Amino acid sequence: MQSLKIIYAGSPLASSIVLKNLIAVQKECGFQIAGVLTNPPASRGRHSELIPTEVAVVARENNIPVFEFDHLMSEARDSISPLGADLLVSFDYGRIFGPKFLALFPLGGINLHPSALPKYRGCTPVPAALLNGDKSLGVTVQKLALATDEGDILAQTEIPLDGSETTLSLMDGDGKSSAVTDAGVKLLKKVLKEISNSDSELVGKKQSGETSYTEFLKKDDGKIDWNESAELIERKIRAFTPYPLCFSSFNGVRVTILKAKIGDAESSEKPGTVLPYRKAVGIEIACGGGSTLVVTELQQEKKKAMDYKSFLNGARNFVGSILE
Secondary structure (H helix, E strand, O other): OOOEEEEEEOOOHHHHHHHHHHHHOHHHHOEEEEEEEEOOOEEEOOOOEEEOOHHHHHHHHOOOOEEEOOOOOHHHHHHHHHHOOOEEEEOOOOOOOOHHHHOOOOOOEEEEEOOOOOOOEOOOHHHHHHHOOOOEEEEEEEEOOOOOOOOOEEEEEEEEOOOOOOHHHHHOOOOOOOHHHHHHHHHHHHHHHHHHOOOOOOOOEOOOOOOOEOOOOOHHHHEOOOOOOHHHHHHHHHHOOOOOOEEEEEOOEEEEEEEEEEOOOOOOOOOOEEOOOEOOOEEEEEOHHHOEEEEEEEEEOOOOEEEHHHHHHOOOOOOOOEOO
């Protein structure tokens, strides 16, 4: 097939990084991005200004038609159909593709998913991998199926993890590239080349192995239970960055823990107790099982994020307190 026409579907920053890379290799890989499907502008900030998605911004910068729908019903189908696209390519779009919409594309659709499917199907695979302390993170290109992340696998790879990563660093990186987007672009280039050079439908591999599912994260998921081990709390801090972030309460005021590490000391104090200050270490907090967490960056409600030394300068009764 010559000049494969695709519609790209995505919304947040990580998806815009992938889109930008695909735009740069269209000619090389034998495809053309005929349009971009993304979420409608969202109200943000003090003045509730409507802000377009990062994907919409990149598309418009490259003169690619942008389609923003709340629901993929007849209006969306009527807008996309005249483009005559062959294939739908999706990464972190955030909405479900129904059978009528997928039927618009003769070659169906493919989806980039940051897990080693069938492990961690669903919307939060990266936080799930970090919470479980996995040593690697899978990245998969799959055929789009009506059931969530159950499509055949077209390409798959793994990213090694060293235990320092956050969901933010893995997905967004420096805003120009990240571990997930770098791996995903390589896989998509390979698959799109194969599709554009094929005279028949690309055949994938059926998913096999242990299946697991992830769920939407809620704000309250970030509430720290100091009775848990420091190891688990530290994983949660990394997994829940940038959302929902991990937090506790000091004198009735929310304190968000932004960066921390597992302490090397043991404590018999009640979990949640802020231990005597060791300036060269950080703020040590007693956790379950006698373990300790060393906090190095935190943010009190309605204040700026601070390193632990600056924070203690303004919260002198923090040491010795018991966090709620």
